[in-house]
Each structure stands twice: as C-alpha cells, then as structure tokens.
Amino acid sequence: xxxxxxxxxxxxxxxxxxxxxxxxxxxxxxxxxxxxxxxxxxxxxxxxxxxxxxxxxxxxxxxxxxxxxxxxxxxxxxxxxxxxxxxxxxxxxxxxxxxxxxxxxxxxxxxxxxxxxxxxxxxxxxxxxxxxxxxxxxxxxxxxxxxxxxxxxxxxxxxxxxxxxxxxxxxxxxxxxxxxxxxxxxxxxxxxxxxxxxxxxxxxxxxxxxxxxxxxxxxxxxxxxxxxxxxxxxxxxxxxxxxxxxxxxxxxxxxxxxxxxxxxxxxx
Numbered sequence: 001x002x003x004x005x006x007x008x009x010x011x012x013x014x015x016x017x018x019x020x021x022x023x024x025x026x027x028x029x030x031x032x033x034x035x036x037x038x039x040x041x042x043x044x045x046x047x048x049x050x051x052x053x054x055x056x057x058x059x060x061x062x063x064x065x066x067x068x069x070x071x072x073x074x075x076x077x078x079x080x081x082x083x084x085x086x087x088x089x090x091x092x093x094x095x096x097x098x099x100x101x102x103x104x105x106x107x108x109x110x111x112x113x114x115x116x117x118x119x120x121x122x123x124x125x126x127x128x129x130x131x132x133x134x135x136x137x138x139x140x141x142x143x144x145x146x147x148x149x150x151x152x153x154x155x156x157x158x159x160x161x162x163x164x165x166x167x168x169x170x171x172x173x174x175x176x177x178x179x180x181x182x183x184x185x186x187x188x189x190x191x192x193x194x195x196x197x198x199x200x201x202x203x204x205x206x207x208x209x210x211x212x213x214x215x216x217x218x219x220x221x222x223x224x225x226x227x228x229x230x231x232x233x234x235x236x237x238x239x240x241x242x243x244x245x246x247x248x249x250x251x252x253x254x255x256x257x258x259x260x261x262x263x264x265x266x267x268x
Contacts, residue, residue: 050064050070051063051064054070054071054072056072057072057103058099059074059075059102059104060074060075061073061075074107074108074111074113075100075104078097079100080097081098086099087129087131088126089127089129089223090126090127091126091127092120094120095131095132099126099129102126105118105121109122110122126215126219127222128220128222128223130223133223143234146228147253149225150225150252152190154194154197155178155182155189158171158192158197159179159193171199174192174195174196178190178191178192178193194254195261195266198262199266201217202245207263207266207267208244209242209248210241211241211242214232218232231251235250237250245262
C-alpha cells in the first residue's frame with residue numbers, strides 16, 4: 001500500500017516540476033520543445049538519483065527540500081480501499097483503515113506534527129488485519145487440533161494459487177506431486193504445501209523463520225485463526241524467537257526425510 005502511494009507522490013512531484021517548466025516557458029519566448037524535454041528529463045533523473053540512496057520508513061516518502069536535498073516526509077494521504085479486510089487492529093486495540101494510515105500516524109507523532117492525535121501510536125504495533133474485535137482465547141483442545149486444520153488449509157491454498165497462476169514456477173513440481181498424492185488418498189497429501197509455506201516465509205534462506213518474517217503471516221490469519229500465535233509459540237521449542245525448519249516440520253507432522261528435502265528445496 002505504501003509503495004503505491006510513494007509512486008503517486010512521485011508523479012505529483014513530477015507534475016509540479018512540469019508546471020514550473022510551463023510557467024517559465026510562458027515568460028521566455030521561442031524556447032524549443034526539445035530543450036524543454038531535456039530539462040524536464042534532467043529534473044526527473046535528478047530527483048530519482050538523489051532519492052535512490054535515501055531509505056524512508058513505512059509511512060514516509062522521499063522528496064526534495066527547498067535546497068534540493070533528498071529527505072523523508074510523512075505521506076500526505078493514504079488510499080481508502082473501502083474494504084474492511086485491509087483494516088488493521090493494533091496491539092492497543094485501535095482500528096485503522098489501512099496499515100498506511102497507521103504508519104502515517106506514527107510518522108506525524110515522531111515529527112510532533114499537529115495531526116498526531118494518538119501519541120501512543122509511537123509504541124504501538126499492528127496485531128492483525130481486520131477491524132478490532134474479540135478473537136477469543138485459544139483453548140487447549142483447539143490448539144491440539146490446529147495443526148491438522150492448518151495443513152489442510154495450506155494444501156488447498158497452494159492448489160488454488162497454482163490454478164490462478166499466482167504461484168512461482170519453481171513450486172509447480174510440488175503441486176503436481178501433491179495432486180497425485182491426494183488422488184491416491186495418501187495420508188499426508190498436504191506435505192508439499194507445508195514445505196512451500198516454509199520456503200515462502202524464509203525470506204533470508206537460512207532455514208529458519210524469525211518473528212519479523214512471521215509477522216505478516218500471523219497478521220493475515222489471526223482474525224480467522226485465533227490459535228495461530230499460540231501454535232507458533234508452541235513450535236518454538238528452544239525459545240529463540242524463531243522457528244527452524246526442523247521445528248516447523250515437527251509441529252506440522254513431517255518426518256525426517258521431508259525435513260531434509262525441505263532444507264534443500266528452500267535453499268535453492
């Protein structure tokens with residue numbers, strides 16, 4: 001969401017440059033169109049070059065100040081998706097229209113902007129996607145049966161993404177094998193989906209998934225599966241705040257051969 005807004009802001013800035021050029025040209029007669037085009041391209045390239053090395057936080061975008069230096073500024077507006085599924089609920093039980101709106105509020109508060117209406121936002125974090133609600137407590141029985149529900153769900157999701165052509169080509173072999181296993185009534189037909197999900201979560205390819213990598217996964221599922229966080233906490237048997245491929249496999253019922261394959265496949 002923030003990246004889309006960054007693009008919109010870039011176009012806004014470019015438009016301002018173009019308006020400036022048009023005004024200047026109205027005061028100077030007989031300026032060749034080609035010269036105008038070159039100047040405009042130079043301004044755009046200059047903006048991109050200066051902002052290329054400027055890393056802004058969520059809720060911020062790069063812009064040039066009056067001295068022509070690149071700096072980060074709070075987003076001026078966030079797109080309203082008009083979809084409750086894109087709302088976010090924070091740890092302090094505050095609902096925001098989008099994650100962009102939350103990060104924008106944090107930015108305003110960091111800069112002591114008058115638009116900051118919740119100073120608490122500075123220490124708040126996103127808990128899950130969706131409007132804040134009472135999710136209930138994960139019971140011992142629910143936690144016990146959760147792995148089976150999760151493996152089945154992952155199996156269906158993997159196949160659906162493949163049908164919709166929203167799946168990386170390297171996973172095609174996993175889908176084809178999973179379909180054969182399901183048709184032959186193999187007990188663990190969902191095995192490949194469990195492998196796929198770990199590969200997707202392990203962005204650093206170090207055969208473990210840290211809390212940061214798990215965050216969006218949890219946020220997306222928590223409103224539907226209130227046992228997801230307790231389940232992942234249970235999987236982290238050594239309490240090092242990350243889940244290894246062995247811990248992931250053990251939690252979801254894979255055997256040793258599966259976990260060996262998991263390490264090899266995800267590292268490629």
